[in-house]
Amino acid sequence: MWRGRPVVAATRLLLGLLLVAAHADPSWTREQETDRVVYLVDTSSSIPKSSQAQVWSAVEKHRATLPPTARWAAVQVDGTARLLAPFTDGTGTLPAPLAASARASTAMLDGLRRAGSLLPTGTPGRIVLYTDGQFDASPMTAELNALAARGVAIEVAVPTLPMAPADIRALTLPPAADVGSTIEGTLTLWSGPGGLSTDVQFELMAPDGTIHPLDPVELSVPAGRQADVALAFPLDTELPSGLYKLRCTLLDTPQPPFVTGLRVDRPPRVLLVRGERRDGAVIQGVLEAEGMDVQVARASAPPALSSDFDLVILAGTPTGNGGLPAKWIQTLSSFVDEGGGLLTISGPGGYASGGWQDSGLAPLLPVRIDPDGAEKDDSASLLVVLDKSGSMARPAADARSAKGMVSGVADLMLGGRGQGSKIQVAAEAAAATMDRLRDHDRVGVLAVDTLPYWPVPMVDATARKEAQKKVRRIAAGGGGMYVLTALDAAAEAMQKEDAPLRHILLLVDASDAGEQTQDTYGSVRGALERAGELRREGITLSVVGLGGETSRDSDFLEQLTQNGGGRLKLTPDIRTVSALFTQEVERLVGSAVHEQAPIHITVTGWHAALQGLDVRNAPQIWGWSDVLPRTRARTVLSTPEGTPIFAVWRRGMGQVAAWTSDDGARWARRWPAWSQSATFWTQAARTLARDKGSDDAPLRLEPVGDQMRITLEATDDLGRPEPIGTPDLVIMLDGTPIATPTMQLAAPGRLEGTWAPPAGARLVATATTSPSTEAAIKTTAEAIVTTSSERAGFGLRPDVLDELSRTAATITQRDRSRAALWPWLAFTALLLLPLDAYARRFYSSTPPKSRAGLR
Structure with missing residues (x-):
């Protein structure tokens, strides 16, 4: 029975509680x-x-x-x-x-x-x-x-689990180290229930099985402890390079040795073949400072190539007469195909200026040489100055016999025009130079001993035929060659020329360059100062010296060309003068080199030589050899117009890079002062040097967990995959051939296979593809199977x-x-709504007596 307002209040209270509970979203x-x-x-x-x-x-x-x-x-x-x-x-x-x-x-x-x-x-x-x-x-x-x-x-x-016995859990070392360096790493040990008080024995096992013991490490670790022991091992400077097994044995315990691999390398051995003394001098100093063994040789006498060299650098090195022999270049091609590296650097004798386009070097390069490109628009005035002193009457050939001596004396008595004399060869070289000039150029020939003689005053190149006849009639005189007299006479003539390009080419005996200074009534004048004056007037000077670097006046001639803004070429054989003269004319009027206002190089590709470098802030360069890119090569640096400055590609098993400027002697003269220049040359040399298992090698052995993955990859020099064909794969495990894993195509141009070799084994894999495939590969990889990481997990x-x-x-x-309760609570609240409405209406509309009657 309802009892009035308390009933209504109770109904509403219950209704409110149900709605609040439903809003709280209870569940069961x-x-x-x-x-x-x-x-x-x-x-x-x-x-x-x-x-x-x-x-x-x-x-x-x-x-x-x-x-x-x-x-x-x-x-x-x-x-x-x-x-x-x-x-x-x-x-x-x-x-x-x-x-x-x-x-x-x-x-x-x-x-x-x-x-x-x-x-x-x-x-x-x-x-x-x-x-x-x-x-x-x-x-x-x-x-x-x-x-x-x-x-x-x-x-x-x-x-x-019981407490694990004492053992080596991990050995952390760098994967490679140079001979003579110190290996630093960490040895992680577990002391076991009884603690450790013993030595750890270390030894290196060479590929031929020779054991090289390292210093042991004394241990004292309390029971139940894990300890990290710092290691530092100096490597013997006489240690042969190769991939070693490093065995670490915990003495007085039954545990087997912990084995890992360590590649021991000697710093790359570099052969630097240079044209002039300044060519390659910067990179030589950089690489020697990095501990590399750099052997320097002249272009005319390069040493025999062998696998002892890891990298060959050609710096301004000409070919042909007086340059790299053709047979040596053939050997260089085989050297690269078999894994050696090659870096070519431009200079006065590099690329087209050195005749590379007509030699076996051309197909090796990742750039194409274009000696017949656009000529320089400016006209040129060239003055050839010949030494006509008495020494020039001697035979051009090296005549050491009595007959040769008599012939030389006869040449002097007959006025120095003997057949095959030095002056005759020099005259022919000067005559041949005229054929390289354009019709709008001008040329002259000055012959000097103690006095100047003008067989050919400055004339238009169109008169070259008559001028060549006059040059061929030059005869040797007497005394020495007066350099200052020659420069004074040349200056008087060249100052009258109005061509934008004015150049003096001087031929002189490097052991008999007289009159380097002149004292006139106490006023001392010097040839070096005169050369500097000419350069400031826009007249440059180059010298071809007959002799070598040890000749008496070679240092003077080197300074003379530096002051004159030209270059020095030393040759002991006058028969090479014609080729040197031709190179100089090509540099002056042809497209072999490009010299202009300084430009900033542009990054157009990636190479490891650029790792960590800010090339955008690299110094400007003033010149480069004009070359063209190859479609299959990677152009890494270029001029703003797209001419390659640094290009690379893979040739056989080796790599070749072309740097088309010099290393700092002339065109890139601000590069040596750049803080990152040494890093660039060092990284380039190490990357190009003979491959010692780099991460981007075509064949790789890599641990994946406790398995070994073998990868064979074929890409072009732009990184694009190439058809790989069916490889002939041979894997040796500790010198014994084993069954090869199944190789599957993991990606275009990449085959992969995995298997689980035993810990501590030495693996050597060799892969070759059929010569009929588009991308023939022949490469080798090796690895040491490290003791499993599970051993570190007791x-x-x-x-x-x-x-x-x-x-x-x-x-x-x-x-x-989970069962949500809010729907049931809300439903119950809804049922109470009509009851609440009824109660309110009943008690508000029914009189008390009526409600009593109802009772």
Whole structure:
């Protein structure tokens, strides 16, 4: 019976409470019955055999607690994940564990995927994981999330493990070191239950089996401790280069040695072949400062090439007469094909100026030489100054016999026009020079001993035929050659010329350059100062000296050309003068080189030589050899117009790079002062030098976990994949051939294969492709199989186990069924609404007597 206003108030209070409770979204949960359980059991080598038996016993006990209606399965995981038992009912028995796999790592991610695949989607399930946590858990996050989304619960069971015995857990060292350097690294040890008080023995085993002992390390570590010991081993300077096995043995323990690989290299051995003394001087100093062995040679007498050299540098080196011999260039081609490196640097004798386009160098280069490109528009005035002193009457050939001596005396008595005399060869060289000039150029020939003589005053090049006849009639005189007299006479003539390009080419005996200074009534004048004056007037001077670097006046001539803004060429053989004169004329009027206002180079590609460099702030250059890019080569640096400055490509097993400016003697004269210049040359040299197993080698052996991956890749010099064909692959394990892994196409132009070789083994792989394929490859790779990381994993990994436990708790919460209560609360509140309305209307509209009558 209703009793008035208290009834209305109670109804409204109840209604309000129901609405507030519904808004709080309460729920009711209950555990779902998981009738499917998968046991995922870790039996990797980081868990001792005795503990593995305890793990299996724990699995059996857990299985016995399952309800009769439950179904269970088991997956065993070590180096691989394998199904031990398919789903069976509670009456089934646990099979005997599978034999250990060849791999020593823990394939836990594969194990989770295998276990998850056994649980049907939409069916409640649970994975019970028995593990010590000795694996990388980071790749498992995505798989754990996928299992959580399916409602699969994870339960982590931690096995009871005894304290691991003393052992080496890890050895951290750089992969390579130079002879004579000091290896620095870290040795990680576990002292075991009894502690450690012993020595660690280190030894290097060479490829031929020779043992090179290193200094032992004394240890003292309390029981149950992990210790990191800093290592520092000096390597003998006489140690042969190669890939060594580094064996680390903990004495007085039964544990086998810990083995890893160490590549011992000597610094690259470099052969620098230069044209002039200034060519390559900068890079020589840089590489020697980096500890590289640099052997310097002249272009006319390069040493025999062998595999002892890792890199050849040609700096302004001409070919042909007085330059690189053709047979040596053929040897250089084979040197590169077999893995050697080649770096070419421009200079007065480089590229087209050195006749490279007509030699065997041309096909080696990653650029094309274009000596017939656009000529310089400016006209040129060239004055050839010949030494006609008495020494020029001698035979051009090296006549050491009595007959040769008599011939030389006769030449002097007959006025120096003997057949084959030096003056005759010089005159022919001057005459040939005129054929290289254009019709709008001008030319003159001045012959000097103690006085100047003008066989050909400055004339237009169109009169070259008559001028050549006059030049060929020049005869040797007497006395020495007066340099200052020659420059004064040349200056008087050249100052009258109005051509934009004015150049003096002086031929002089490098052992008999007289009148370097002149004293006139106490006023001393010098040839060096006169050359500087001419240069300031726009008249440049180059010198061809008959002799060598040890000739008496070679230093004076070097300074003379520096002051005159030209270049010096020294040659002991006058028969090479014609080629040197031709190079000089090509430089003056042709397109062999490009000289103009300084420009900044542009980065157009990538190469390891640029690693860490800010090339945008590199100094300007004033000149370069005009070349054209090759389509298959990579242009790394160029002029703003696109002319290659630094280009690279792979030739056979070696690499070739072309630097078309010089290294700082003339055109790139500000580069040596650039703070990153030395880094550029050093990185370029190390990258181009004979390959010692770099990361971008065509054939690579790389550890992946406890497996070894072999990769064979074919790309062009732009990094584009090429057809690779079917390789002929041979793998030697400690000197014995083994079955090769199956190679599969992993990407265009790349084959890969994996297998599990034994720890401590030496692997040498050689791959060749059929010559009929488009990208013929012949390359070798080697590696040492490092002791498995599982050896470093004795004991529990709390960090991994904690992370798995947190994830498992989250997933288990998701596995519970949840029933929301707010709909029921809201529905009850709705039912009370009409009751509340009725009560309010009844008590407000019915008189008390009526309500009493109702009672």
